[in-house]
Amino acid sequence: MTRIRLAALAASLVFTLAASMAALAQDASQTVMTACTKCHNAKRVCANLGVKDKAAWDATVTRMVKNGAQVGEKDKPALVGWLAAQKAGAKPVCE
Numbered sequence: 787m788t789r790i791r792l793a794a795l796a797a798s799l800v801f802t803l804a805a806s807m808a809a810l811a812q813d814a815s816q817t818v819m820t821a822c823t824k825c826h827n828a829k830r831v832c833a834n835l836g837v838k839d840k841a842a843w844d845a846t847v848t849r850m851v852k853n854g855a856q857v858g859e860k861d862k863p864a865l866v867g868w869l870a871a872q873k874a875g876a877k878p879v880c881e
């Protein structure tokens with residue numbers, strides 16, 4: 787009985803974690819599509835997916851914030867992580 791409960795609890799924890807990670811990833815891609823398409827189009831970002839690594843994206847996003855991009859300090863790590871994790875041609879940036 788206890789074992790079944792524990793398994794159910796573990797399963798629901800894994801599910802919650804996966805769901806919130808998916809939500810975070812979606813948030814980050816939405817941030818790119820809104821905050822990063824104000825001054826240039828998404829093609830400029832798209833051209834660098836799968837090219838820049840995390841450090842390079844971090845430097846780029848920092849420079850874009852200086853340019854005037856509306857990205858909060860607390861949203862930056864998720865945004866940089868999402869950008870660095872994408873392959874060339876990834877949607878929604880490269881649609």
Ligand code: HEC
Nearest residue numbers: 821822824825830831834846847849850853854855856857
């Ligand atoms: C306030 C205007 C503005 C916003 C908002 C903006 N950019 Fe830019 N972006 C620029 C300008 C100006 C350039 C060209 C000069 C430069 O590279 O700094 C540029 C160039 C780029 C380049 C090509 C140069 C390189 O270093 O590869 C990339 C990639 C890029 N932006 C990504 C982004 C991302 C990602 C975001 C969202 C976090 C973003 N931009 C938001 C103004 C902006």
